[in-house]
Amino acid sequence: MRQVWIVLRREYLERVKTKGFILSTIAIPVLMLGMIGLSAFLGIQAERSQRELALVDYTGRIGDEVARRVQSYGYEMELVDRVVALDELDRRVLEDELEGYLVLDDLTLSEGVFAYRGKDSPSALRRALFESAVVETALELHLSTMESAGTVRALIEGGQLDYESVVESTGGEGAEVARIRGIATGFAGAFLLYLTMILYGQYVLRSVLDEKRNRVVEVVISSVTPWRLMLGKVLGVGSMGLTQVGIWAGSGAVLALFGIPFIAAQFPSTELGGFLQYLPGAGDIALLAVYFLLGYFLFAALFAAVGAMCSTEEDAQQAQFPLVMLLVVPFIMQMTTIEGGGFAWMDWVALFPYFSPVMMFPRAVAGAVPWWMVALSLVFMALALVGTAWVAGRIYRVGILMQGKRPTLRELVRWVRTA
Amino acid sequence: MTELAVRLSGVTKSFGSHTAVSDFDLDIPRGAIVGLLGPNGSGKTTMIRMIMAILLPDRGTVELFGGFPDFARRSRVGYLPEERGVYEKMKVLEQLVFLGELRGLTRQMARSRAGHWLERLGLAEWSGKKVQELSKGMQQKVQFIGTVLHDPDMLILDEPFSGLDPINQDVLEAIVREERERGKTILFSTHLMEQAERLCERVCLISRSRKVLDGDLKKLKRRERSGAVAVEFEGDDRWLMRLGIRDIERVDDAHHLSAVDQAQYDAILAAAMEAGVALRRFEVLEPSLREIFVRHAGEQAEEPPMAAMGGAR
Numbered sequence: 220m221r222q223v224w225i226v227l228r229r230e231y232l233e234r235v236k237t238k239g240f241i242l243s244t245i246a247i248p249v250l251m252l253g254m255i256g257l258s259a260f261l262g263i264q265a266e267r268s269q270r271e272l273a274l275v276d277y278t279g280r281i282g283d284e285v286a287r288r289v290q291s292y293g294y295e296m297e298l299v300d301r302v303v304a305l306d307e308l309d310r311r312v313l314e315d316e317l318e319g320y321l322v323l324d325d326l327t328l329s330e331g332v333f334a335y336r337g338k339d340s341p342s343a344l345r346r347a348l349f350e351s352a353v354v355e356t357a358l359e360l361h362l363s364t365m366e367s368a369g370t371v372r373a374l375i376e377g378g379q380l381d382y383e384s385v386v387e388s389t390g391g392e393g394a395e396v397a398r399i400r401g402i403a404t405g406f407a408g409a410f411l412l413y414l415t416m417i418l419y420g421q422y423v424l425r426s427v428l429d430e431k432r433n434r435v436v437e438v439v440i441s442s443v444t445p446w447r448l449m450l451g452k453v454l455g456v457g458s459m460g461l462t463q464v465g466i467w468a469g470s471g472a473v474l475a476l477f478g479i480p481f482i483a484a485q486f487p488s489t490e491l492g493g494f495l496q497y498l499p500g501a502g503d504i505a506l507l508a509v510y511f512l513l514g515y516f517l518f519a520a521l522f523a524a525v526g527a528m529c530s531t532e533e534d535a536q537q538a539q540f541p542l543v544m545l546l547v548v549p550f551i552m553q554m555t556t557i558e559g560g561g562f563a564w565m566d567w568v569a570l571f572p573y574f575s576p577v578m579m580f581p582r583a584v585a586g587a588v589p590w591w592m593v594a595l596s597l598v599f600m601a602l603a604l605v606g607t608a609w610v611a612g613r614i615y616r617v618g619i620l621m622q623g624k625r626p627t628l629r630e631l632v633r634w635v636r637t638a
Numbered sequence: 639m640t641e642l643a644v645r646l647s648g649v650t651k652s653f654g655s656h657t658a659v660s661d662f663d664l665d666i667p668r669g670a671i672v673g674l675l676g677p678n679g680s681g682k683t684t685m686i687r688m689i690m691a692i693l694l695p696d697r698g699t700v701e702l703f704g705g706f707p708d709f710a711r712r713s714r715v716g717y718l719p720e721e722r723g724v725y726e727k728m729k730v731l732e733q734l735v736f737l738g739e740l741r742g743l744t745r746q747m748a749r750s751r752a753g754h755w756l757e758r759l760g761l762a763e764w765s766g767k768k769v770q771e772l773s774k775g776m777q778q779k780v781q782f783i784g785t786v787l788h789d790p791d792m793l794i795l796d797e798p799f800s801g802l803d804p805i806n807q808d809v810l811e812a813i814v815r816e817e818r819e820r821g822k823t824i825l826f827s828t829h830l831m832e833q834a835e836r837l838c839e840r841v842c843l844i845s846r847s848r849k850v851l852d853g854d855l856k857k858l859k860r861r862e863r864s865g866a867v868a869v870e871f872e873g874d875d876r877w878l879m880r881l882g883i884r885d886i887e888r889v890d891d892a893h894h895l896s897a898v899d900q901a902q903y904d905a906i907l908a909a910a911m912e913a914g915v916a917l918r919r920f921e922v923l924e925p926s927l928r929e930i931f932v933r934h935a936g937e938q939a940e941e942p943p944m945a946a947m948g949g950a951r
Binding site: 222225226229233237430433434435436437438439440441442443444620 | 709737785
């Protein structure tokens, strides 16, 4: 065990210390958050920095209210007296005093049609805001003359579909939230599992291949049994992976718990605060960890075996193709059924141990399959892991000392038999 | 010295149609220092890899410390492969500590021994550098330290001196000699005959995957005596004619005369006295390892025979 630990520690430290690790750990989330943040920030800035808007209301009945609404969205809007000639407003637009102006007339009241005059066409966001401001104001005006105003208003606001889940154990209030949360967690989890298994699997492959290529392995193998070396390696890379995912998850949690309420407090009008309830619970994360561990070891063993049977980078690129397919295929199948439903037979496909992380985890958290199927998939994965480790260990043992041509399938079988 | 460190019997190894080692027998007693000699591609590395159980023989048996070279036996050996097997991205000291710990040293012990060796090989100031920043020669020294760090019973060194400058070759040679003094068994391969001649007690000559000769170097040389003496003197050389020896060859200042036994040696000495020449040198010539090798390896040899002397075993 001490030797496994020594190999593990080396593998872990050597990886964690590299620039690549630090970059990918910090840079990937920072980059993604940064891009989202930056584009949101720039968007808001662009909207705010625009010059003043104006409004001419020929109906004389809704101008005040429309201007008030538009102002509440954060724009400056000046209500212009209707005796001012449009030529005058056009001149102000051309001289960049005004960004543009809205023109409301009788047609606005009857059909919700109005004009925007400016040098540039309004952005999609602005268009939507203007439309809602004008249409809502016009509606209010009409409603105020009706008896059943309250009913009409409620209906116009679109009503509401209350989802009542008939899946066991959940249901009642918050069922809709739980459903969305399940889908979101499942999607994010499947993606994370897919990404990490491919990424860390390749790390293992590279590590095995490098050691074999520079013949360090011949020295090391006189002091460590191949099995311990492989185990130490896989555990080392796995620990690094856990560290990385841990940092990502930790910073994500910090962001969710402190960042989102902070942002929500800055923009009270948005419903960002409600987003918190869609974040996964501790149970989901524990299940993710179980699938991650089983899945990682399952694939790491395979990638180690592939690394051991190759002698060159090009070889390894080719030889790992089936493994990558083993990850890509379930991922594609999963993407076609994001909501966890889809074809019933896919629930059974998800029991295939190599597909389970990407396919069964999202089904489990979305509550799309009964619990015994989830449990069964974990049992299958554990059994597959034992078998895979046994075969991979044998291939590894023969392969790391073998130079030259990659073995054929028949030779591989012989390695496994005789090792 | 009955106990054997290594025993190969009838070992054969082929790669496809190429036979790398053919029907090979070799005994290496404990405490011996043995040179494995042969041109490139003659099978030295394959043999060493079989001793380390990196390769398994197609036929025959390999024994290390009296049994199959299993994990426990292999860990008593410090093995330096021909290729420079180092973790290039690791720092020098960390790498050595890692290797030391793997072989059962504590962290402190590995660290202090590695420090000591780095000092000795003039690499102390490089201990914090990554291995890839070092020159090839320095990397080789680091690797050598990794081989001896855990104080193994036996050293198996595949071409340990190749690629080193003469000064570092001497340093390494001195260390190998020292380890031998401390009772270790040493097997190393080289294609540098002169080096083997300086260092070895026993040699094993390989050519074309077969063993040509092996045994104690001194005995081997005596047995391989070419049947000639070298004589150097001042004065008239007519007395040589009177000896009745037909094969006389002038080599620089010396004359090489063919003579095979003590009676002939005595006759030559007596003749020289009688002629009254001032004798400067009288030496029974022993062939160099290179000559022995060339003689036995035949057309496989690297260079044509240097001295045209006959003689069979």
